[in-house]
Amino acid sequence: MPNYRTDxxxxxVQKEIDRIIREELKDPRLGGTLAVTRADVTRDLRHAxxxxxxxxxxxxxxxxxxxxxxxxxxxxxxxQRMHLRYTxxxxxxxxxxIEYGIHMAKLLxxxxxxxxxxxDQP
Numbered sequence: 001m002p003n004y005r006t007d008x009x010x011x012x013v014q015k016e017i018d019r020i021i022r023e024e025l026k027d028p029r030l031g032g033t034l035a036v037t038r039a040d041v042t043r044d045l046r047h048a049x050x051x052x053x054x055x056x057x058x059x060x061x062x063x064x065x066x067x068x069x070x071x072x073x074x075x076x077x078x079x080q081r082m083h084l085r086y087t088x089x090x091x092x093x094x095x096x097x098i099e100y101g102i103h104m105a106k107l108l109x110x111x112x113x114x115x116x117x118x119x120d121q122p
């Protein structure tokens with residue numbers, strides 16, 4: 001199977017899982033801001049790594065537990081929405097890129113504010 005097809009399917013899996021989580025799941029542990037940042041489907045379409053980013057660090061563990069417990073439901077919904085020969089087995093993984101990006105933006109803002117202030121001259 002060509003690599004571009006796998007990449008295209010990975011992108012569609014990411015979009016559909018995001019929609020399923022937002023529209024279908026009613027688990028109270030999924031409170032807060034979460035994003036499906038990436039999905040990597042294997043070439044044989046049997047497995048998928050789904051990377052999840054949660055903005056609130058204190059809710060990260062319970063959000064991941066909720067997603068892992070709902071993996072079967074999400075997989076079934078994914079199979080109904082996407083008509084593939086095989087519906088991939090979902091493995092939810094942590095992604096801290098958004099959190100890291102916010103931290104770096106804060107540091108850059110602090111640096112730029114520190115440089116724009118006039119220096120005290122003796």
